[in-house]
Amino acid sequence: MGETGGPYEADCPLRVLDLLSPTDNPVALDWRRRCHEGLLRRKRHIPDGALIRFAEAIAFTDGSSHQVMRVRREKNKIILSPKDGSGYYTVSQLFDRNFEIVREAKVMPTIFPKGN
Template sequence: MGWSFAHKEKGVSVKQFFEEEFGCTNKETGVYYKVLDCAATFTEAYLAVETGDASGPKEVFAVVCLLSYRPKDYFNFGYKDMSEDMGPYYYNCPERILKLLTPTENKLALEWREKCWERIRAKKARPKLREGMIIQFVEPLQFSNGVKENIFKLEDLRRLIVTDRWGFRYRIRRKSLEKPFKVLDDFPAAERKLA
């Protein structure tokens, strides 16, 4: 499915927008759709959507929406929606949304849910970061100046400022912290910066 653009009033949350956009009831059949919960970042939104009718069982499924903003246009808010049974390649769905979903037998939806759970388990298994901690990534990070480095001391967690073993400072992306790393007690002795 392609992108849809609409006007979103200032002060309307992403959740409120999608509740209005996806919530509906067919008066003839009684089938309804209702957004139970929404978790959004700047680029992605994950929704738990309930469907059913007055007589039958209810089903809750996930919808992934990619988000786009055009603040200078009247149609200032865009989204590309994909249901979980389309097998979207976005796995940042939070645990609270996944727990609302009802069981399914759809293969693509099951694979998508498992990859989301894998990401959640991996995130929980990571050590809690704190300033002054030395971390070593399995694969080096490459910076815009061409430098590749994999061992850093965390200087500022809020702005993600790190120092390499030679004392050079870098700013890393939050997404980099999703890559595998381990915590070290100190910089390796043979490679420590000379005083």
């Protein structure tokens, strides 16, 4: 199947996309755009300790569902836990899912000068 045939899978490696000749075919251009977006999604970096929010809550096999989760990195594995820290979960195809990193407010300690 060629790229002008309307492929639904948009999981082409960059080394192949780089070999394609220029085109103005709208179907091919849309497919290339979706492939590049997928590559960028999978390249995202999630720092250890980050809080992430999924577009929709994810249901787990223990019957719970969570939308906001904390990231813990263990070597090449990413473990997620609910915001309250209860339970540990893995999410298949995490980088293909729609999520955002939540910016948390940093609480700075108040320091009072010592009186003389």
